[in-house]
Amino acid sequence: MLKRVVGILKTLFLPSLIVDQLRDIPLEFLQDSGYSVFFLDVDNTLLAKDAKQVPLDVLNWVQAVKGMGFEVVVLSNNSSRHRIKRICDQLGVPGYYRAMKPLPFTLYTWCRDRGISPDKTIVVGDQVLTDIVLGKWVRAYSVLIEPVDKKFSVIRSIQREIELKILASLGS
Numbered sequence: 375m376l377k378r379v380v381g382i383l384k385t386l387f388l389p390s391l392i393v394d395q396l397r398d399i400p401l402e403f404l405q406d407s408g409y410s411v412f413f414l415d416v417d418n419t420l421l422a423k424d425a426k427q428v429p430l431d432v433l434n435w436v437q438a439v440k441g442m443g444f445e446v447v448v449l450s451n452n453s454s455r456h457r458i459k460r461i462c463d464q465l466g467v468p469g470y471y472r473a474m475k476p477l478p479f480t481l482y483t484w485c486r487d488r489g490i491s492p493d494k495t496i497v498v499g500d501q502v503l504t505d506i507v508l509g510k511w512v513r514a515y516s517v518l519i520e521p522v523d524k525k526f527s528v529i530r531s532i533q534r535e536i537e538l539k540i541l542a543s544l545g546s
């Protein structure tokens with residue numbers, strides 16, 4: 375029984391990879407493994423939630439990723455159309471706000487329209503309960519990234535604590 379529960383939790387919550395920053399993501403490996411699309415979270419993944427300007431190292435990383443032939447799509451639960459559009463413009467990529475992660479419908483629709491299999495995509499984000507659950511749901515390669523801003527709101531820090539406990543108890 376316990377084994378089954380751990381198995382289910384792993385299926386839901388355990389990312390394919392945990393990294394400190396975007397440049398730790400193994401691009402060549404992912405390309406060689408047949409992955410072709412990045413779905414990137416915005417807040418606390420690309421920049422702090424209150425920041426407006428995408429940092430230069432993030433801009434450079436996205437350029438490098440596109441230069442290798444990956445497609446890059448922004449997928450944010452942020453409700454500000456204006457914020458997400460401005461960030462997409464800075465990055466030169468398409469994107470979605472109010473994506474309702476972990477619900478998979480935006481990702482599924484994007485993939486279906488382009489004939490891309492969701493299991494050939496990479497989902498990157500700082501939150502297990504939205505980004506990683508989405509990645510696991512669609513069988514993408516899921517990357518949990520250390521949040522840009524380490525100061526969390528109270529609710530956020532409680533959620534983070536639960537996430538870290540879950541990850542610690544699963545092991546990798």
Ligand SMILES: [Mg+2]
Pocket residue numbers: 415416417418419499500501
């Ligand atoms: Mg985030």
